[in-house]
Amino acid sequence: MKLSIHWFRRDLRLEDNKSIESALAGSSPLLPIFIFDQNILENLPRNDARLSFIHQQLERIHQKLKTMGSGLLVLQGDPQAVWKSLLKQYEINAAYWNKDYEPYARDRDSSIRNLLTANDVEVLEQKDQVIFEESEITKDDGKPYTVFTPYKKKWLAKLQPEDLKVQTSKSENSFFQHEPQFPSLESIGFSEPTFSTPEYDLSQVSTYAAERDLPAADSTSRLGPHLRFGTISIRQIINQIHPKHEVFLSELIWREFFIQILFHFPEVISGNFRRKYDGIQWRNNDAEFDAWCRGETGYPMVDAGMRQLYQTGFMHNRVRMVVASFLCKHLLIDWCWGEAYFAEKLLDYELASNNGNWQWAAGTGCDAAPYFRVFNPTAQQKRFDPNFEYIKRWIPEYGTDEYATPIVEHRFARERAIVTYKQGLDRFTPDH
Numbered sequence: 517m518k519l520s521i522h523w524f525r526r527d528l529r530l531e532d533n534k535s536i537e538s539a540l541a542g543s544s545p546l547l548p549i550f551i552f553d554q555n556i557l558e559n560l561p562r563n564d565a566r567l568s569f570i571h572q573q574l575e576r577i578h579q580k581l582k583t584m585g586s587g588l589l590v591l592q593g594d595p596q597a598v599w600k601s602l603l604k605q606y607e608i609n610a611a612y613w614n615k616d617y618e619p620y621a622r623d624r625d626s627s628i629r630n631l632l633t634a635n636d637v638e639v640l641e642q643k644d645q646v647i648f649e650e651s652e653i654t655k656d657d658g659k660p661y662t663v664f665t666p667y668k669k670k671w672l673a674k675l676q677p678e679d680l681k682v683q684t685s686k687s688e689n690s691f692f693q694h695e696p697q698f699p700s701l702e703s704i705g706f707s708e709p710t711f712s713t714p715e716y717d718l719s720q721v722s723t724y725a726a727e728r729d730l731p732a733a734d735s736t737s738r739l740g741p742h743l744r745f746g747t748i749s750i751r752q753i754i755n756q757i758h759p760k761h762e763v764f765l766s767e768l769i770w771r772e773f774f775i776q777i778l779f780h781f782p783e784v785i786s787g788n789f790r791r792k793y794d795g796i797q798w799r800n801n802d803a804e805f806d807a808w809c810r811g812e813t814g815y816p817m818v819d820a821g822m823r824q825l826y827q828t829g830f831m832h833n834r835v836r837m838v839v840a841s842f843l844c845k846h847l848l849i850d851w852c853w854g855e856a857y858f859a860e861k862l863l864d865y866e867l868a869s870n871n872g873n874w875q876w877a878a879g880t881g882c883d884a885a886p887y888f889r890v891f892n893p894t895a896q897q898k899r900f901d902p903n904f905e906y907i908k909r910w911i912p913e914y915g916t917d918e919y920a921t922p923i924v925e926h927r928f929a930r931e932r933a934i935v936t937y938k939q940g941l942d943r944f945t946p947d948h
């Protein structure tokens with residue numbers, strides 16, 4: 517029997533899924549699959565909380581498919597090899613997936629598209645992860661925006677009701693009827709994590725504009741991992757908050773801004789967006805980096821954030837900005853070190869946003885603050901956690917002799933950062 521395949525990747529839901537919708541409109545039964553990509557898996561710690569989150573979401577999808585006489589086929593290996601064996605096993609009419617804009621995914625998809633088309637399988641790719649993709653929002657001359665405000669203005673001007681249309685029609689009979697085994701987390705090579713991914717929560721969105729910078733309030737949405745893995749569609753979220761909550765929408769537009777930056781400038785993965793900062797001589801002191809990771813710098817706002825990250829896989833955005841600035845400016849440690857540490861620990865880790873925000877904090881990114889603006893972590897604490905509520909939550913020894921003394925003096929570190937950045941800029945030559 518001929519069938520079509522939907523390949524789940526960053527769209528772990530059956531509802532409002534553009535690719536599934538389009539596949540179900542086709543004539544052949546739809547076999548939904550997921551591939552645990554060995555190339556990604558082998559670099560993850562065995563109790564990675566993101567892996568168990570993915571596993572849970574797949575199980576939810578599988579259970580729902582079971583009620584329709586179908587099931588999710590979960591595979592593991594190198595995606596090329598997995599698709600080759602699918603081609604041997606099934607007569608495949610068409611393959612459907614939602615687009616992923618990260619460089620690794622684009623390369624992977626391009627080689628699988630080649631494999632499939634060479635085997636007479638039609639490949640259909642949909643835009644699902646974002647409202648506007650690739651080059652849909654550009655300057656009048658067609659070039660990508662590298663500054664957020666005009667990008668956002670155009671994004672808002674272009675938004676039409678059909679961009680937010682949620683897919684509803686679903687023919688439940690069109691899923692391929694079978695009973696695949698659903699693998700346990702252990703059989704994939706992983707174990708239960710020490711913490712889990714919370715549900716997202718939009719109940720406090722009306723106070724978001726006023727409270728989003730207060731880490732103790734803990735009132736942000738926690739949407740990060742859900743958007744990262746597509747357990748909810750971006751359209752469904754925006755439908756709930758637009759047009760009332762513009763500040764919140766603006767954050768979602770930042771997400772798309774960084775996705776299109778990575779799409780157009782994939783070289784940001786391995787270097788400064790603004791090459792003129794290539795001459796900075798980072799100190800890259802290992803002991804200071806360890807103190808930063810452990811949350812033992814003696815700066816309570818920094819330490820509270822780093823401990824929240826280590827213990828829960830989350831850190832409040834305001835605090836992310838403070839710890840990132842502290843690492844790059846106060847300690848003069850290459851932002852790539854901090855970026856890699858966040859990538860390992862964040863439940864909501866997302867390459868485009870992580871890279872974009874790290875480069876923003878380091879001053880090397882597009883639309884970044886000028887390098888000589890150095891956050892004062894103590895002033896940030898006074899402003900955003902005046903009652904030490906957040907700090908005491910994460911640093912039980914705060915205020916006792918056991919708490920670390922500052923590893924560097926603020927005024928000295930600020931001056932040193934400004935001089936080092938300036939020297940780096942002077943050192944830069946355009947051919948460098």
Ligand SMILES: Cc1cc2nc3c(=O)[nH]c(=O)nc-3n(C[C@H](O)[C@H](O)[C@H](O)COP(=O)(O)OP(=O)(O)OC[C@H]3O[C@@H](n4cnc5c(N)ncnc54)[C@H](O)[C@@H]3O)c2cc1C
Pocket residue numbers: 728736737738739740741743767768770771774831832833834836837840858862864865866867869870871873874877
């Ligand atoms: C150094 C640094 C690293 C970061 N790394 C990541 C990352 O790996 N993944 C990630 O999703 N966000 C990252 N952010 C952005 C932001 O901190 C998180 O999106 C946010 O804290 C997640 O919490 P929330 O879901 O409760 O966000 P909310 O404040 O409720 O915002 C809702 C959603 O808007 C988007 N958003 C909010 N702020 C930003 C932003 N500055 N840039 C891009 N999108 C944004 C996210 O999708 C977020 O889930 C980083 C920020 C900094 C300063």
